[in-house]
Amino acid sequence: MLEHILKRAKQPVKKKGSLNGASITDQRQWFLLTLPALLMVIIFKYIPIFGVIIAFKDYRYDSGIFGSSWVGLDNFKFFFMSMDAKIVIRNALCYNLLFIITGQAIAIFLAILLSNIRNKGLVSVFQNAMFQPFFLSWVVVAYVSLMFLSYQDGILNGLLVKLGHERISWYDEPKYWPFILWFFQMWKGIGYNTLLYFVAILNIDESLYESAKLDGCSTLRSYRYITVPMIVPTIIILLIMGIGAIFNSDFGLFYQIPQNSGAIRSVTDVIETYTFRTLTSAGSAGVAGAVGLIQSAVGLILVIITNAAVKKFSSENALF
Amino acid sequence: MNTREEKIINGFSIILFAIYAVICVIPLLTIISSSFTAESAIKENGFGIIPSIFSVEAYRIIFSNPLSIMRAYGTTTVVTLCGTFLGVMISGQFAYALTREKFIFKRIFSFMIYFTMLFSGGLVPTYILITRYLNLKNSLLAIILPMAVSGWNIFLLRTYFHSMPESLVEAAKMEGASEFHIYYKLVMPLNTAGLTTVALTVALGYWNDWYNNMLYITDTRLYSLQYLLQALLGRIEFFNLARNSGQFVSGELPKQSLRMATCVLAAGPMLFVFCILQKYFARGVTVGAVKG
Numbered sequence: 001m002l003e004h005i006l007k008r009a010k011q012p013v014k015k016k017g018s019l020n021g022a023s024i025t026d027q028r029q030w031f032l033l034t035l036p037a038l039l040m041v042i043i044f045k046y047i048p049i050f051g052v053i054i055a056f057k058d059y060r061y062d063s064g065i066f067g068s069s070w071v072g073l074d075n076f077k078f079f080f081m082s083m084d085a086k087i088v089i090r091n092a093l094c095y096n097l098l099f100i101i102t103g104q105a106i107a108i109f110l111a112i113l114l115s116n117i118r119n120k121g122l123v124s125v126f127q128n129a130m131f132q133p134f135f136l137s138w139v140v141v142a143y144v145s146l147m148f149l150s151y152q153d154g155i156l157n158g159l160l161v162k163l164g165h166e167r168i169s170w171y172d173e174p175k176y177w178p179f180i181l182w183f184f185q186m187w188k189g190i191g192y193n194t195l196l197y198f199v200a201i202l203n204i205d206e207s208l209y210e211s212a213k214l215d216g217c218s219t220l221r222s223y224r225y226i227t228v229p230m231i232v233p234t235i236i237i238l239l240i241m242g243i244g245a246i247f248n249s250d251f252g253l254f255y256q257i258p259q260n261s262g263a264i265r266s267v268t269d270v271i272e273t274y275t276f277r278t279l280t281s282a283g284s285a286g287v288a289g290a291v292g293l294i295q296s297a298v299g300l301i302l303v304i305i306t307n308a309a310v311k312k313f314s315s316e317n318a319l320f
Numbered sequence: 321m322n323t324r325e326e327k328i329i330n331g332f333s334i335i336l337f338a339i340y341a342v343i344c345v346i347p348l349l350t351i352i353s354s355s356f357t358a359e360s361a362i363k364e365n366g367f368g369i370i371p372s373i374f375s376v377e378a379y380r381i382i383f384s385n386p387l388s389i390m391r392a393y394g395t396t397t398v399v400t401l402c403g404t405f406l407g408v409m410i411s412g413q414f415a416y417a418l419t420r421e422k423f424i425f426k427r428i429f430s431f432m433i434y435f436t437m438l439f440s441g442g443l444v445p446t447y448i449l450i451t452r453y454l455n456l457k458n459s460l461l462a463i464i465l466p467m468a469v470s471g472w473n474i475f476l477l478r479t480y481f482h483s484m485p486e487s488l489v490e491a492a493k494m495e496g497a498s499e500f501h502i503y504y505k506l507v508m509p510l511n512t513a514g515l516t517t518v519a520l521t522v523a524l525g526y527w528n529d530w531y532n533n534m535l536y537i538t539d540t541r542l543y544s545l546q547y548l549l550q551a552l553l554g555r556i557e558f559f560n561l562a563r564n565s566g567q568f569v570s571g572e573l574p575k576q577s578l579r580m581a582t583c584v585l586a587a588g589p590m591l592f593v594f595c596i597l598q599k600y601f602a603r604g605v606t607v608g609a610v611k612g
Contacts, residue, residue: 022422030417030498037414051445113340116333129341137528144347158366
């Protein structure tokens with residue numbers, strides 16, 4: 001009983017203590033507020049980060065990560081010695097460069113178009129339309145692609161037959177796939193980027209255009225000398241993010257759209273699909289983990305390098 | 321006021337953008353139209369934008385045996401509701417604490433979240449953690465938990481909370497309100513727009529998830545809508561393979577229209593809802609574009 005009273009009496013004294021300019025009670029409450037999300041981040045983000053040691057192990061399911069034996073760099077060697085390494089790295093690089101460059105250019109172009117339209121109702125209709133593909137899952141997009149590319153009932157083959165050509169077995173012909181994948185990536189993702197640029201353009205001070213006009217600047221020239229320079233910060237942020245993720249591909253695009261067709265794998269296989277296949281079908285978690293680790297590490301290094309480069313040339317545009 | 325040049329540019333922009341808008345929506349319209357087309361017409365003419373022979377046969381078949389799609393709806397709804405609720409609740413609390421200047425862990429926790437956006441352990445360690453160590457294979461928790469917290473959403477909420485006048489929090493503090501009280505009774509109600517934006521983004525992720533289903537769910541009764549669709553697509557590819565190898569497969573089911581009808585039923589209703597609430601997503605893009 002006495003102990004209890006003493007404890008109570010002590011409490012106000014404790015409360016008076018302060019840490020970093022706030023009471024300990026506040027600090028404790030803030031910490032408790034962060035705790036649930038913190039635990040989730042530690043479990044689902046940080047434990048896997050430490051789990052990358054699997055890349056240096058010959059993983060056996062029954063012995064677990066700690067029980068499996070160390071194999072040094074064998075998993076990395078296995079990957080780089082395989083034929084797949086060259087293909088998936090080349091595909092990831094080429095597709096990402098293509099997506100970054102054309103995606104940005106098209107989005108900027110569409111955003112400028114949208115900003116020219118004076119009819120507010122029409123702008124909102126267009127915005128709705130361009131967001132539609134963004135809401136679809138890659139599975140539904142796979143339905144869309146199948147509808148176009150199906151050998152028997154596909155719209156494209158229907159058109160070819162009508163024009164007197166032979167049907168094309170799209171899922172067996174590698175040469176068409178760079179374009180097909182590019183198309184669906186653009187179709188699904190461009191609306192989001194267009195909106196990003198559209199907002200950036202709307203934020204440009206209208207008086208800049210007014211004074212340019214007074215000086216006799218044509219509308220087309222004002223895009224070149226006002227609009228584009230003013231959205232450079234947005235371009236740079238998206239570019240840094242794009243370069244940092246240059247080895248990362250959208251698993252959905254490369255897994256769902258080609259329908260796992262082996263005949264076109266040389267142009268549709270990327271690091272994600274390779275890792276997934278290695279983990280699930282081949283069952284070599286060690287190799288898959290090694291590939292994942294290289295991918296993450298290279299990504300981190302690239303973001304840091306790009307950001308440092310941006311900082312050197314125009315520090316206000318750097319990401320961090 | 322409008323010069324001739326401006327009028328031309330306006331008209332030109334409308335035409336080009338209209339073409340783009342049509343490209344965006346036509347595939348969906350074709351899916352809907354195909355689901356209402358008689359299977360014989362699809363076999364004859366292929367897919368088309370306008371049903372050549374109108375039929376509700378595919379829908380009749382689905383509604384006569386709706387168990388698997390209803391079950392998938394149930395699973396997806398439960399996952400989406402629980403995941404979104406959990407994600408928004410704990411991300412919001414976290415983001416609020418990060419806006420407190422005097423919080424001693426403010427910097428380190430911000431960095432911890434930021435780092436997860438730059439570097440991740442990747443698929444393999446996560447997969448092993450969930451299946452072997454947490455034993456969540458064939459549990460809906462394997463889908464709900466990993467997607468609940470994202471750095472992007474925490475920073476988005478932090479940006480929203482920062483734009484709120486600090487004096488409100490100070491005033492509540494004077495009244496002796498606890499930090500929990502301030503967050504739940506003051507910060508949350510004042511930021512419903514931001515919370516809705518994040519909630520919808522999180523909900524979209526859960527609703528469209530097939531990836532975690534594919535990794536962690538093998539029990540067909542626990543299939544989500546998207547994964548059910550994916551499984552259905554796979555089986556149709558099987559039929560195509562049989563055709564290529566010379567064996568003719570003549571099923572009694574209207575396969576193509578059935579598939580498209582399932583796609584419409586699975587994706588349609590939520591797509592409609594998301595489109596109506598589009599402005600919240602657009603706002604997320606806007607706020608997210610602000611650096612930091």
